[in-house]
Amino acid sequence: MTVFSIVPRPESVQRGDGEFPLDAATRIVAAEHLVPVAHWLQSALRPATGLALPLAQDADRAITLVRSDDLGSEAYRLDCTPSGITVAGGDPAGVFHGCQTLLQLLPPAVYRRAFVDDVQWAVPAVAIRDTPRFGWRGMMLDVARHFMPKHDLLRLIDLLAMHRLNTLHLHLTDDQGWRVEIRRYPKLTEVGSWRHESQLGADPDAGNDGRPHGGFYTQDDIREIVAYAASRFITVVPEIDVPGHTQAAIAAYPELGVSGEPREVSPRWGINVNVLNTEDTTVEFFRGVFDEIMDLFPSQYIGVGGDECPKEQWRVDERTQALIRERSLAGETELQAWFIHQIGVHISARGRRMYGWDDLLEGDLPADTVVASWRGMTGAVTAARKGYDVVSCPDDLVYLDYRQSELPDEPIPFSIPLTLADAYSFDPVPSDLGPDEAGRVLGGQANLWTENLDSPRTVDYFAFPRLCAIAEALWSNGERDFAEFEPRLEEHLHRLDALGVEYRRRTGPMPWQTRPGIPGKPSERAEWAAFIDGLVANIRPS
Known part of the structure; x- marks a missing residue:
């Protein structure tokens, strides 16, 4: 060595x-x-x-x-x-x-x-x-779809610190589970923290596994996680996703939903039509949630999600349409922006900054909002030009739940192949930004969604060694050369071996890392790019 x-x-x-x-x-x-x-x-x-x-x-x-x-x-x-x-x-x-x-x-x-x-x-x-190139060098972990026990989360924090990453963005809530104790609303975890089964595979027609899944972090757990991370100079950024991706909350408190009807914590992946209503009482409910979150997490940045919120229920609901008129809003998109703005103002009043996905750019935002650009780099360009700070996390370069090759035995192959070389090529600063606009880019992060990652062993396989490559893209200054990186990584893998990290080998998955018979949903790059282009149509720079 x-x-x-x-x-x-x-x-x-x-x-x-x-x-x-x-x-x-x-x-x-x-x-x-x-x-x-x-x-x-x-x-x-x-x-x-x-x-x-x-x-x-x-x-x-x-x-x-x-x-x-x-x-x-x-x-x-x-x-x-x-x-x-x-x-x-x-x-x-x-x-x-x-x-x-x-x-x-x-x-x-x-x-x-x-x-x-x-x-x-x-x-x-x-x-x-x-010296580091960027101040925000992170990883987002989705603990809502599949819960990561505290012991394993602390281990992951050590692995982030080893690679000079300094931000852990925790996606704590979604349709499939609510993972943090909120004491004023105990049903969020009593009801919302577990589901009776889970979709098995990425294909929309995949069946369910019939196995209950759940878990949540108590407030004492959160304090321990935050302190453990802080001792390794890692900031834990919490995300409570609103107003979409909220069926677990609606299952716990049906009055939060548009119809008020009982719902189950969703066992299915994908975008869910059940979203929050926008009554003042619902806004007040989530102000209370965010107050407890801000008491637990000292992070300057507080995540509100704001992504993939379907508008169908709002369009056909008489009460929602009445609220749109009462608030002098142009329609459902402005209604979502109104809801997010109420939460953002509350967060700002506590001296924190709202942090959310680039879907937020479809409406007006508080001036200190930080935008996570996930649908390619369009959101990064738009946000920077509008004067917002940016964290770059484009899906085609840093979504670590994407399949790692074209090999047929990749476990539950999803989306486009995202190889080690692809991850290494990540640059958080879009090439078409000027110097002042480029200064709005705080850094970047890898995102790891866990619909198909049901254990810490599987997280290891999807995260490493691609996270090593992304860490270098975020830390190292100067020109980078993948051919120079590869032999260093080969030596570095011996360290991961010593730590027991079950990373993906260059040759592909080991037999026990495959998932034979469980359907995936692979896509071609051109097909996926067209899909993402459609998603960002409303936020393209003028």
Whole structure:
């Protein structure tokens, strides 16, 4: 292994002479404000090395953690000589990222959770300078379609941190489940957190599996998840999807629906016609929901979804049409924008920023709204030109639930093939934006929807190694070359092996990663592009 197998790629790496061995005499030296990072580094190094690595005020042979005012936010500098290691950061996050790189300079066995007695623990002499390209480097995980237990979510947070990702966007609610405890509305989890069965496969005609599925995070769970992520300098961004994708909430409280009739938590995938009514009482209900969400999540950004809201029920409902007239709105599209605006104003009043999918661009938004561009890059261009900040997450490059090849044994093949090379080519900044508009792009994220991903093992298969490629696209500055990335990734996969990540092999799925007999819904690229073009017709720049 060489130092050049670091993922994501640092800005500069200069190899020196010799190495610094870790042994019983090695100490960690850190100022008080960096002690939490030092404790994390101890926890990362101790299991495999068996070394105590105690904290010290000073030491001759040490890993020294320092803050440096000449470095920017999240940037770091790592210098290793035969006499010691210094990790300097522009802030504690930068020091933490430098410590992640330090781990990658050691043999991959350092990631094992028990003592390894046949490895020489030594860091090669090296000088590394590194700074992130983007401030938003994220992943969206859908825990509504298939719930991810807390233990596995914490493991995923560690994997995000390993790859210098700093944002975890949690899609907490949808038609198929409500995953966060709201104490003033207990039925949201008593009723809405489980469904009696699930659609098995991606084809609309697929049958159901007959197996109940559910789960939710208590408020104590959420506090733990948020704190665990924060200790790894990851912000957890919550999303409560409104006014569509809400059948689980309607199942819990039927009065939230247009008809007021009882509904079940949906066992089927796809866009659901059952949406919220827009009564003032419903707006007030969700203000209460978002108040508890904002109490739980300190994130500056609060997700409201706003995507794929069918208007059929509103068009034929007399009460909804009366509300449109009373509010002097032009129609159902403006009604959706009105609803979102009420929530957005409430979020802004709490000092937070509304964050939602690019469907929001079909209406007027609060000025500080952040738009996630998922239907290609049209939303990113439109939002930036309208003065909104942008997170780029185009489906054709970063939707990790899409099939990974044309091979017939890809598990439940959905949509277009999105290969490792495709993911590596991701650039969050649309080429046709000017410099000022490009500055509106906060960064990007991978999105992982879980209709067909029913276990953490399956999440591993779909996320990795494509997430490694996307992490590099979001972190690394300068030109990127997939041919240069591939050999570094091959070394990096040994680290994922040590961690037990069940990633997709270059040759395709292992036998137990296939899903024979379960229908998918593959698409050709031209067919899919035409479909997406149709979806963005209402938000194209003028």
